[in-house]
Amino acid sequence: MIAQALSRSRERRVLPGFGLSLGISLTFVSLVLLLPLTSLVGQLSQLSWSQYWFLITDPRLLASYAVTLFGAGVAALFNAAFGLLMAWVLVRYEFPGKRLVDALMDLPFALPTAVAGITLATLYSSNGWIGRLLEPLGISVSYTWIGIALAMAFTSIPFVVRTVQPVLEDLPAEVDEAAMTLGASDGHAFRRVILPYLWPALVTGTGLAFVRSLGEFGAVIFIAGGKPYETEITSLMVFVKLQEYDYAGASAVASIVLATSLALLLAINLWQGRFIKRLHGGRG
Amino acid sequence: MVRIGDAPRVRRLLIGTALALTTLFLLLPLVAIFAQALMSGIDVYWQNLSNAYTLSAIGLTLLVAAITVPVNLIFGVFLAWLVTRFDFPGRRLLQTLIDIPFAVSPVVAGLVYLLLYGRNGWLGGWLDAHDIQIMFAWPGIVLVTLFVTCPFVARELIPLMQAQGSREEEAAVTLGASGWTIFRRVTLPNIRHALLYGVILTNARAVGEFGAVSVVAGAIRGQTNTLPLQVEQLYQDYNTVGAFTSASLLALLALLTLAAKAALEWRATRRETAT
Known part of the structure; x- marks a missing residue:
C-alpha cells in the first residue's frame, strides 16, 4: 500500500527538490528531535515499573504537581478573561495608542523568560513598586502561589488574544445587528450570540496558555522561591534532581511533564480539527 | 449601524x-x-555593560544566534517546501513532530541533550575518548537552542505556502527553470515577509532561551554564560543593577522584535488594501 501511495505521489511530483528536501528534513528531525528524545526513553527503560512508580509518586513531587497544575489553571483562567477583553477592545474600538497596545500584547513572547522572571520578582517583592502597595493589604505575591500564577499568566498572555482576535475580526456585522434589533441587551447578546462564535478559539487559546504555563520555568523560579512542598514547580524538580546527579529521577519527572503536555496538545489539535470540520461543513 | x-x-x-x-x-x-x-546612574550602567563577563556573555549569545538562525532558516525552508509541495506517506506525522519543541518544557529539552551527550550518556563515552566536549560548553548550548527554535521558520512558512499553492512554481517548471531558479525567482518573493518574521522569532528565542540552556551550560563565568544566564547569576548574587543591565539589552532586543513585527504586519495590510 505504501509502495502504491509512493508511486501515486511520484506521478504528481512535478516540482524539483523532493529528494533533497526530504533528506535534509529527515536528517534534521532525526538528529535534533528524535535522537535526544530516544535517549530519554533509553534512560527510562533501565528502570523497573516499581522503581518508576516510586520516583514519580514521591510526596515532594506530588506537591509540585499540585502547585504547577493549580498555578497554570489560575493563569489560564486569567488569560481567558484578559485575552477576550483585549481581543474585543482591539478589534471593536478605536482609541489613541491602540497600535502600541496591540504590539505590546506580544511582549511576553519576545522578552526572554529569565528577564520576565527577575522583573516580576522585583516588582512584587515587599519593597518593589507593586509589592509595597500590596503588603499593607496583607497580600504577599513573592514566594506564594499568587506569584507562580502571575508569572505563568504573564508568559502566556499572547495565546488567547492572538487566537480570538482573527476570529472576532471575521465576525460579520450583520450578526451584531440582528441580535441588537431583536432587542437583546449588550450582555445578553454577547453571551448568546458572540460568545458561542468565539468559543472554539477561546478554548484553544486558553488550552495553549495552560500547556505553556505547565512547562514554564525561567519566569516562575525567581518569584516562586522554590520552597519544597509549597512553591516548587515540576520543571524545577527536574532541575533540582539534575543538580543532585539523579539522572533517573530527573528522567522520570521529565517523562511526566512531556507526556502531559503532548497529550494536552494532541487534545487541543483534535478539538480544533473538529471545529474546523464543522465550520467547513465536513470538508476540512 | x-x-x-x-x-x-x-x-x-x-x-x-x-x-x-x-x-x-x-x-x-x-x-x-x-x-x-539605570537606578545607580548612567556611569554605573556603562561600567556594568563593559564588564568583561558581560561582554563575553554578549559574545557567546551572538555566536549561538549566528549559528542557530541560519541552520534553522535552511531547515525551515526545506521542510516547508517538502510538506507543502509534495504529498507522501508520513507528511502529517512530520508536521506533528516539528511541533514537539513548542510542547516540551525547556528544562526537559535540556535534559534529553544531557542524557545523550553527557558523560554518562549514549555518546558521552565516545566523545570523552575523542576529547570532544559538548555538554557544559558552547556546542551544547548551540544544540539545545537549535532544538527549541527549530519550529519557528517552518511554522510561519507552511500555512502561507499551503494557501498560495504550487501553480506558479509548476508554470516555472514547464518553462524549463531549474530548482534553484524557481525558488529564488518565484517562491522567495512570495514568502519573503513570512520568512523574515520566522527569522526574527527564531533569533528572539535563540538569544533569550534560558531553561534549556541553563541545564546544559554549567554556567562557568566568562566561558559558558549567555546573556540570560548572566542575568540569573547576577540576580542570585544580589547584584540587581548588574542583572537588570544585562536584562535591559535583552529587553531592547525584544522591543526591536515587536517593532519589526508591527512593521511587517503594517506593510502586509497596506498591500492587502491596495489590491
Missing part, C-alpha cells in the same frame, strides 16, 4: 479596563527593567 458594546458607557469602561490592565501587566514590567538598570 448598531453593534454590540457600542454604547459610550460600555465602550469607555472596557477600553479603560483594558488600558489599566495592559499598563499594570505589560507596560510597568517593561519600564521597570530600564528603571532598575
Whole structure:
C-alpha cells in the first residue's frame, strides 16, 4: 500500500527538490528531535515499573504537581478573561495608542523568560513598586502561589488574544445587528450570540496558555522561591534532581511533564480539527 | 449601524479596563527593567555593560544566534517546501513532530541533550575518548537552542505556502527553470515577509532561551554564560543593577522584535488594501 501511495505521489511530483528536501528534513528531525528524545526513553527503560512508580509518586513531587497544575489553571483562567477583553477592545474600538497596545500584547513572547522572571520578582517583592502597595493589604505575591500564577499568566498572555482576535475580526456585522434589533441587551447578546462564535478559539487559546504555563520555568523560579512542598514547580524538580546527579529521577519527572503536555496538545489539535470540520461543513 | 458594546458607557469602561490592565501587566514590567538598570546612574550602567563577563556573555549569545538562525532558516525552508509541495506517506506525522519543541518544557529539552551527550550518556563515552566536549560548553548550548527554535521558520512558512499553492512554481517548471531558479525567482518573493518574521522569532528565542540552556551550560563565568544566564547569576548574587543591565539589552532586543513585527504586519495590510 505504501509502495502504491509512493508511486501515486511520484506521478504528481512535478516540482524539483523532493529528494533533497526530504533528506535534509529527515536528517534534521532525526538528529535534533528524535535522537535526544530516544535517549530519554533509553534512560527510562533501565528502570523497573516499581522503581518508576516510586520516583514519580514521591510526596515532594506530588506537591509540585499540585502547585504547577493549580498555578497554570489560575493563569489560564486569567488569560481567558484578559485575552477576550483585549481581543474585543482591539478589534471593536478605536482609541489613541491602540497600535502600541496591540504590539505590546506580544511582549511576553519576545522578552526572554529569565528577564520576565527577575522583573516580576522585583516588582512584587515587599519593597518593589507593586509589592509595597500590596503588603499593607496583607497580600504577599513573592514566594506564594499568587506569584507562580502571575508569572505563568504573564508568559502566556499572547495565546488567547492572538487566537480570538482573527476570529472576532471575521465576525460579520450583520450578526451584531440582528441580535441588537431583536432587542437583546449588550450582555445578553454577547453571551448568546458572540460568545458561542468565539468559543472554539477561546478554548484553544486558553488550552495553549495552560500547556505553556505547565512547562514554564525561567519566569516562575525567581518569584516562586522554590520552597519544597509549597512553591516548587515540576520543571524545577527536574532541575533540582539534575543538580543532585539523579539522572533517573530527573528522567522520570521529565517523562511526566512531556507526556502531559503532548497529550494536552494532541487534545487541543483534535478539538480544533473538529471545529474546523464543522465550520467547513465536513470538508476540512 | 448598531453593534454590540457600542454604547459610550460600555465602550469607555472596557477600553479603560483594558488600558489599566495592559499598563499594570505589560507596560510597568517593561519600564521597570530600564528603571532598575539605570537606578545607580548612567556611569554605573556603562561600567556594568563593559564588564568583561558581560561582554563575553554578549559574545557567546551572538555566536549561538549566528549559528542557530541560519541552520534553522535552511531547515525551515526545506521542510516547508517538502510538506507543502509534495504529498507522501508520513507528511502529517512530520508536521506533528516539528511541533514537539513548542510542547516540551525547556528544562526537559535540556535534559534529553544531557542524557545523550553527557558523560554518562549514549555518546558521552565516545566523545570523552575523542576529547570532544559538548555538554557544559558552547556546542551544547548551540544544540539545545537549535532544538527549541527549530519550529519557528517552518511554522510561519507552511500555512502561507499551503494557501498560495504550487501553480506558479509548476508554470516555472514547464518553462524549463531549474530548482534553484524557481525558488529564488518565484517562491522567495512570495514568502519573503513570512520568512523574515520566522527569522526574527527564531533569533528572539535563540538569544533569550534560558531553561534549556541553563541545564546544559554549567554556567562557568566568562566561558559558558549567555546573556540570560548572566542575568540569573547576577540576580542570585544580589547584584540587581548588574542583572537588570544585562536584562535591559535583552529587553531592547525584544522591543526591536515587536517593532519589526508591527512593521511587517503594517506593510502586509497596506498591500492587502491596495489590491
